[in-house]
Amino acid sequence: MPADRAASESSAADTTAAAPVELESTLSRLRGALSRSTVERILTRAAAVFGLLLSLQAIPVVTASTSYINPVWLNIEPLVLLVVLLLVVLAAVLQRGVRVMMTVFSLLYFVAFAVWPLCISNLSAAAGTQPWLWSLIAVAMAYVAVALPVPWAGAYIVAVTAVYVFIHLQPSGGSAELKGGLLDAVYVLLIGAFMLMLTTTLRRAADRVDAAQYTAMQQYARAARNHAAEVERTKIDALVHDSVLTTLLTAARADTGDERAAAVTLSAAALEILQDAPGSFDPDSDVTLVEFATRLADAARVLSPRVAFAGENLASLRIPGVVADALFSAAVQALINSLQHAGDLDGAPDVMRTVTVHSELSGPPPGTAEDAGHEGRASGAVTELTVQVSDTGVGFDVSSVPTERLGLRVSIRERVESVGGQAVIHSMPGGGTSVIIAWKAASS
Secondary structure (H helix, E strand, O other): OHHHHHHHHHHHHHHHHHHHHHHHHHHHHHOOOOHHHHHHHHHHHHHHHHHHHHHHHHHHHHHHOOOOEOHHHHHHHHHHHHHHHHHHHHHHHHOOOHHHHHHHHHHHHHHHHHOHHHHEOOHHHHOOOOOHHHHHHHHHHHHHHHHOOHHHHHHHHHHHHHHHHHHHHOHHHOOOOHHHHHHHHHHHHHHHHHHHHHHHHHHHHHHHHHHHHHHHHHHHHHHHHHHHHHHHHHHHHHHHHHHHHHHHHHHHHOOOHHHHHHHHHHHHHHHHHHHHHHHHOOOOOEEEHHHHHHHHHHHHHHHOOOOEEEEEOOOOOEEEHHHHHHHHHHHHHHHHHHHHHOOOOOOOOOOOEEEEEEEEEEOOOOOOHHHOOOOOOOOOEEEEEEEEEEEOOOOOOHHHOOOOOHHHHHHHHHHHHOOOOEEEEEEOOOOOEEEEEEEEOOOO
């Protein structure tokens, strides 16, 4: 028994320790992996498509620049920037290296603006024109707003605007007036600021959503851990009551030799049933109604051969193993309580004890024409299972039972409630006792 207890405690400790680890692993995977990732994916793909479409307006401007731009530069610059634009779109679709390619395009664009005077071969023809790179300035700003941190993106927007205004005021950039250049600078800065604020706002909103979700998941994890601890406490309380207190109380009340022999028999039988119960129903496997009823009937016969058992509407349908285990343990404890308190063990022939298992099914009844062709399995489902343990013994006042008594509260009620069921006790002094244990399947 000490070895078994140590093994059980070790198993429970491993289970309890594993649950928080699994929950924390789930939280780590979820944090920052939902709203923020979705926003990032939308931003990168939208910016990539926006850049590709906006670059189309540069085609007629490039074509019109052939009269004053060196042919070598005219062939190299647009081609290089177009190739990088296509790589940005490909990276955004694949979600691989998209920020790197956006940064590369923005840097190449800045360099192209900086070396613009070297590209001009005819200054007089360039007078009054706009550098064709102007048509891509919004693309470069959108890319840095998505790809770079806010300080770096802001610095780039200011720098590229300053370079553009400086170039545009030069003869190679069109010899624009100062007032016009400054207005263009304000326009460019507004575009860049809007793009930067838009991306920053979306990211912060996504971060707040993820933070709220992470907080909710942490609260759920704490609730789950508390629930697991409560379930373990209920199991331990029930085990102490069923295996230890029942034996001690029965032995303490035994005065005669027959009573002591009956107490020994009852305690041994109860311990045997409870020790076998955890292995009888696997919590991870379903149990047929017939299997459940057979097991409960065997337990009743072991406890007392005078207990009448009846099964109603039983079929080869299944209920969850954890439900079967809880209902079985609660019913056995109710029967043990009846044998202990309703009347003398096998010494009161006027006390009748019955155990009834009844189920309500949905779908066509097993064996009907509608049920044919299912390889022996009923097509209906268990919607409600009821186990009733009754006796015609001395009865008791349910409201007067002390709260420290674990038999009704833990071994019966809390066991059933832990799987979503309900246990109701009807009794009155001199009127017998009836324990009704009911479980309803969750509606789909």
